[in-house]
Amino acid sequence: MAAGTSELKRLDRDRYFDPDPKQRGIARGLYESVASLPLICPHGHVDPKLFADEQASFGTPVDLLILPDHYVVRMLYSQGMPMESLGVPRSDGKPVERDHRRIWQIFAENFYLFRGTPSGVWLTEELHFLFGVKEKLSGASARKIYDQIETRLGKPSFRPRALFERFNIEVLCTTDAATDPLRSHQAIRKSGWKGRVIPTFRPDGVINLLTPGWSGNIQKLGALSGMTVDSYPKFIAALENRRTFFKEMGAKATDHSALTPRTEELSSGEAQALFERGLKGRASQEDADRFTAHMLMECARMSIEDGLVMQIHPGSLRNHNPKVFDLFGPDRGCDIPMQTEYTRNLKPLLNKYGNHPDFTFIVFTLDETAYGRELAPLAGHYPALRLGPPWWFFDSINGMTRFRMETAETAGIYNTVGFNDDTRAFPSIAARHDLFRRVDANWIAGLVVRGIVDLEDAREMILDTAYRLPKKAYRL
């Protein structure tokens, strides 16, 4: 099923645009008007260590392109490649493949699996633009391409900071546990380097009473905030303390994960009782769920007080495959979305805080059925609510298109917040933003050619979605 080696033609300058010549021409013009604007990266998972040390490097091509990319690993695994053969480390320390050239060979021979996927597109773009690879990746071309990438990665111009500048990143937000001392961010500041890399406050590890290692996290939280967190009021105080610290370090936002977007305000007595059951290791699943639902309310209150934008990413059943989780740990591609209800779940939070003029609440989903049915109607009403861009599996050409087709008529574009790359794979950032800008330009061109908006409005719209909206929504 794999095709033979062949010369890859230059990447189509009109790629991802509709084939209709009129729409294509308009899309190209819109895209070109924003193609070289700086990148706003308000949400992602790049390791700030990459920028803390001027000499930091990305390692081998496998370290760069395969191991950190759970989209790649999961697809190979789904077609029968053992994790070990891909060099994914085992929790039990047993041996796995260490020869990165052999891993690369497996990947290259199976690169055809990514036909039609965002990974296929991003990787092709990265290889092409970043590493000058014009040949298609396959078993036959694997070695040569590995060499080519390896050579470039050895150059100073391929270090993280250099790429940050080449990519024209205006600001990059990382995601950091509430208990992270932000040493890399401090090091970046001290280094005098001008790149703007700022943290995002993510308190899941101290809010979810059943997180593995929760009580250790609580102790750490206390240590960092200079108090013993042995009661719910102290927990709240410690959280507020950490938020203040994150803000001092430049943070503009928080981020929350949860299985569902349930929100529910508890009396302080109830909250205290649940927290104490957590401290005693006796919290049930329902206790943890209620406490999370309550803490989402509390965090909204804090956001109104301290001005941090609040994000929520619900709906993923993490670690669906215990065999893979036990042997290889989290983030190996086995987090599976679930149906997610927003209309009733968000009601308490939106009723209490959603009308507040100083609050920005950005909601994401892995359940596309909620776009038109629940999220766009909610965002088209509540002043605080904004819709996050298509997330994870939907960070794709079709995913982005569906997002616009199903939300714009009800919520417009001004209740959305542009693009998030949401990636661990730093070198893919340029390709990801470029793809978003192309897809949005194409969608807007579709409106023009159908007489729904005129070209003047279209030019404003692409500027808004590609640059202004994320900056405004995240207060960057």
Place this chain on the structure above:
Amino acid sequence: MAAGTSELKRLDRDRYFDPDPKQRGIARGLYESVASLPLICPHGHVDPKLFADEQASFGTPVDLLILPDHYVVRMLYSQGMPMESLGVPRSDGKPVERDHRRIWQIFAENFYLFRGTPSGVWLTEELHFLFGVKEKLSGASARKIYDQIETRLGKPSFRPRALFERFNIEVLCTTDAATDPLRSHQAIRKSGWKGRVIPTFRPDGVINLLTPGWSGNIQKLGALSGMTVDSYPKFIAALENRRTFFKEMGAKATDHSALTPRTEELSSGEAQALFERGLKGRASQEDADRFTAHMLMECARMSIEDGLVMQIHPGSLRNHNPKVFDLFGPDRGCDIPMQTEYTRNLKPLLNKYGNHPDFTFIVFTLDETAYGRELAPLAGHYPALRLGPPWWFFDSINGMTRFRMETAETAGIYNTVGFNDDTRAFPSIAARHDLFRRVDANWIAGLVVRGIVDLEDAREMILDTAYRLPKKAYRL
């Protein structure tokens, strides 16, 4: 983000059509074949008072275009404009903006928010065709356009009856509470005016035991039907009495709202008990839900007996935002759809009445996932069942297209009923029907150009969806 003032080009004659020249040409031909057919308006919320008095006027541009349009109000509110600044009256009587020119200015400055939305499209069409506004609405053009609209609204040719005739409306159905004495409809009849404006029987206010003011409604129902409604059998008799009156006044249909489409037949003892708990003010939510589920069955029975077509519009969680509801009342844009299940919920009703040759049961949804999964399979089997057109947030270009793409393969078009404008905004009716005819013409043209139907069939299809089907389904 707002563009400067600029001359709006003439509206594209091929607007809303696919850009492909072949499909566009066919779409244009199909559209033109039905563009001037009379409008059938079988479901909507226009106030019949507008037609009762020959001299009735629409008021100011704000009275006409902003205040009655919850799509407009909600979008402005979602972007931080207080309701008060838009002139929405407060329940507590506190002052709100009364200067309609200032309200219009806010609207105009924020008109860019409606880019890509149905409101943006309808308003542009209305301004263009009805008021001759060729300039784009913006902060800069606001005053001039206000003047232009105000001048036209002062002319006799812009009174409601004149527009009714200019729009070529064959019949307009209003929606009227079971307890409405239909005075405006009587006045229309007496006036000798030829326009056909007929009522629709909507008994939600007497069926839902927890409607605010339910017992007052029941007293009113009794007074109007000449009996004391102090028992379930009398309630049924009074309803039947009112249906007879509505029929005499020209009604062809009933309409029902419900949070879910649950149907369930109760014994008459149970129904009686629930009704009595209602009379005593002791009905629980579950009591009210069961009584509604039962009454949907009863109303289906009545429809078979008296020939009124039965409509149901389920799935909206009304007044999601209590702050807005308390201060500004209902219908302010904070009704939010919910996931809605039809396969099991409608089973009792369809099992008992769905095979009946004299029954027409038209079902709407705000949950598009039900189109292909539940509603089209049901409508493609039960003789009584027909699918209502895309409703509310889905009364849009994409919404209409998705409706066809997801129902036609399973239910065909002959189990659907053409278009409903479902609007309070009378002057938008022409634009709404025109948009539907264009979108359906374009969808059918897509079938032709793909070789799925031939042009001869296509011409029949557009006639059916644009004119014949609503007339037939609603027995008009």
Place this chain on the structure above:
Amino acid sequence: MAAGTSELKRLDRDRYFDPDPKQRGIARGLYESVASLPLICPHGHVDPKLFADEQASFGTPVDLLILPDHYVVRMLYSQGMPMESLGVPRSDGKPVERDHRRIWQIFAENFYLFRGTPSGVWLTEELHFLFGVKEKLSGASARKIYDQIETRLGKPSFRPRALFERFNIEVLCTTDAATDPLRSHQAIRKSGWKGRVIPTFRPDGVINLLTPGWSGNIQKLGALSGMTVDSYPKFIAALENRRTFFKEMGAKATDHSALTPRTEELSSGEAQALFERGLKGRASQEDADRFTAHMLMECARMSIEDGLVMQIHPGSLRNHNPKVFDLFGPDRGCDIPMQTEYTRNLKPLLNKYGNHPDFTFIVFTLDETAYGRELAPLAGHYPALRLGPPWWFFDSINGMTRFRMETAETAGIYNTVGFNDDTRAFPSIAARHDLFRRVDANWIAGLVVRGIVDLEDAREMILDTAYRLPKKAYRL
């Protein structure tokens, strides 16, 4: 609403392709590269008797095209045609229409109902290519076309085996109850005819404790496997015995129906207790559901042991309309899909068996919302899991397109298995496969013209989906 008789133009050679000339040209090229490949039919409901007797015939045009096709019957019924008028036999033996020319006339007069539906397309193709009918079917052309079909059906070249060969079918899998002695399959083998027709093992009738006639089925199961099935261990042994027999008869796969895809492993004591309640006729619905959930796990275990590919088709609420079921039996078009949850329901089975390299588990759905949200993420991770093609109501142009648009970005095409015709209507098989090949060629051409894959990859992809993938997935 029916159009007059008219000369049907030759079927468009580019039918079902996008109108854009560039995409259309590429689609045509891709389609032509696979148009004449043999048909792989890995799942369907053709009666093997048709091939057991060399002289078997299809009967009248009504026997061939109307009576066995529940898509046709349901649509006519939905528009008020009584089942009796279509010749559907009544369970109570009362008379129904027997004059096939009159039935055909009704069908022809109402053929316009199928505009835009897969039935309309398939029937038009069958009439055109198989019976040389160039005229459109309508009331006026009905008689002539009936004659034309009848004449051809009388010829030896229109017998089932002849069509099997003309259709270039490489292998046809039937679906057969666990208690089926497979006499027709044996007769085919003995006859020396070369056509490859093989059974599929479907044990629903013995696994679902509440199937009408379950205990009779259990006795039959025992008789066929040479043991008295009076305990759960013997039930398991008898199933394994039958699977061995089916394998000897060429079977490559099993198939399972269930209301939901719930899977759950019971202790053997619990399984034994449920089975015994079944034997005593005392199983509750929940008992039956749990037993089915457990048996899906057991059948996965057996599949790993004996190598039969496992299929599951969940989510249809069978016989929604009891009036139709009571009078006309099952499979009359009143099976209605329901919302279906996969992420949690399949977790036990996938956790235990989904990582196994020898297991192939093919999952179908009638709930398209699960494509992108649950099924593609699951298939893009678990090595055993593959996605079955769009099923039933979604075996259509839009259905196939949505399937690709919503699964390919996450699961690729290599976690899918090509096409299943899934039909009882043998003569429609060529049209169905041809339509799939066209629609997939068009989708792939859409990727090419958007620069997502190149032409070289596209050529591999269409070969994979049209021929190689079903052969590989079903081990044919």
